[in-house]
Amino acid sequence: MEKDLVIIGGGPAGLAAAIAAREAGVEDLLVLERDSRLGGILNQCIHNGFGLHTFKEELTGPEYAGRYIEKVLEQKIPYKLNTMVIDLEAEESRKKVTVMNREEGLYQIEARAVILAMGCRERARGALNIPGYRPAGIYSAGTAQRYVNMEGRMPGKEIVILGSGDIGLIMARRMTLEGAKVKLVAELQPYSGGLKRNIVQCLDDFGIPLKLSHTVVDIKGKERVESVTVARVDENLKPVPGSEEEIPCDTLLLSCGLLPENELSETLGVKMNPVTGGPEVDESLETSREGVFACGNVLHVHDLVDYVSQEAAQAGKNAAAYLSGSRSGQGRGIPIRAVQGVRYTVPSSVDVSRMEETQVVRFRVGNVFRNAAIEVSCGGKILKSQKKQILAPGEMEQVILKRAELEQIEDPEEITVSVRAESRGRD
């Protein structure tokens, strides 16, 4: 089988990329999804809070996905469900996508361009260094979410959550509403990994305590979890002796963050960014392999699906331009460097001759900063200084580069994005 464009993953990123590519004139495309429905992780995110930027109303995850699925059906964009991509190779500009599906078995699709939109998976960190038995009753927060929201089963009655990522916070509320007692959320870091709004409406609303700088040091129980012991940690994240507290419970949820799902990108040999765990991309969201684009959580973990959709539409449009050969001349990409408090940027380079009038650069910071400023510099000039009341690792930030500004800089070597801190908070 041959295709102009193959999109791997039918979550919000894959769907928005497919729609944008079709709107930009790509006729011969195919979306591949390993699950039995389109929509990705949104199918299990039944809480509201999606789509305020895109649709100006507050939707739940399945409703947000539903809007895109409708468009895909309307535009008759072909997709295959229960179809898993298991290998990805590139020979010159041809890409070979190996897929497996129950009805058709194993086969290859040759594609001129590929968009990676495989999303992310849960990090197992935190679970690894807890000593003791592995009794029943330990789940990742995302698995628990799928149980509760798609299968209608509860994982337990008395629950402790390790990690304050958004899934853990949302599950704390969800299980409380379903009648469980969530006794504690413990977070190893001195700040929460989740959105502030989720701390307010998922923990504070229900009086669920959040203990920062705390971790689980022991799990008791042979068949089923009977208790967990939590302890405070010092600045080096080491448990402080004497601070242990044993909490009876039957379930421990691990919500330790998400990691881009990149086995395929790695087999393809695209250049990876060690900070995000996703591929490095330029301003067109193209990876180091020609004609291979990436968007959504496979590129870097997003908190806001609206930004996933925007980013993915950009990838779809750029893939279309690549396929039609209408991309303007490839000049020299200026590297964008993340320095001083900024952990990474997406994209990690920008080609001024090819960029649109403006270019969004998304990033995360590595610590909590109060009354700080985000600074963008190039060629010894400060292009932007944006004041921020608060910056936190849990929230993705963005700055906008303007082509007109960059064009004025002679021979730019690099663009830097940094945090100029006035004070640094520890909460």
Add this chain to the structure above:
Amino acid sequence: MGEHRNATREFVCIRCPLGCNITVDMEDGKIREITGNTCPRGADYVTKELTDPRRTVTSLVRIEGGELPVAPVKTAADIPKDKIGDCIKALKGIRLAAPVRIGDVAAENVCGTGVDVVVTANVGKG
């Protein structure tokens, strides 16, 4: 609230994931100034938090003969915060027959709030 009639109160707006930090200056128990909100929804949120706190509730209802045993639902508008528990209880008793579609009403006027509960995902026959 009562003990600080002239006070500054801090909120995190929950109306969208931006989570703006909003400060409210109170004078004689009334709102004097609201700062920190990026959009008007933030001012509306803190005003309501101080007078009539409300939340949108999301949960599940049981589905009979569907491809999934449950379907997600939400209150079509926010309901008073102190009705959340009753609303969840009322939903426990509901069973719908597949197929259901986004927007189908699962319960009318839930717990006398004047707000309907609607289905938020399409669940086909199993």
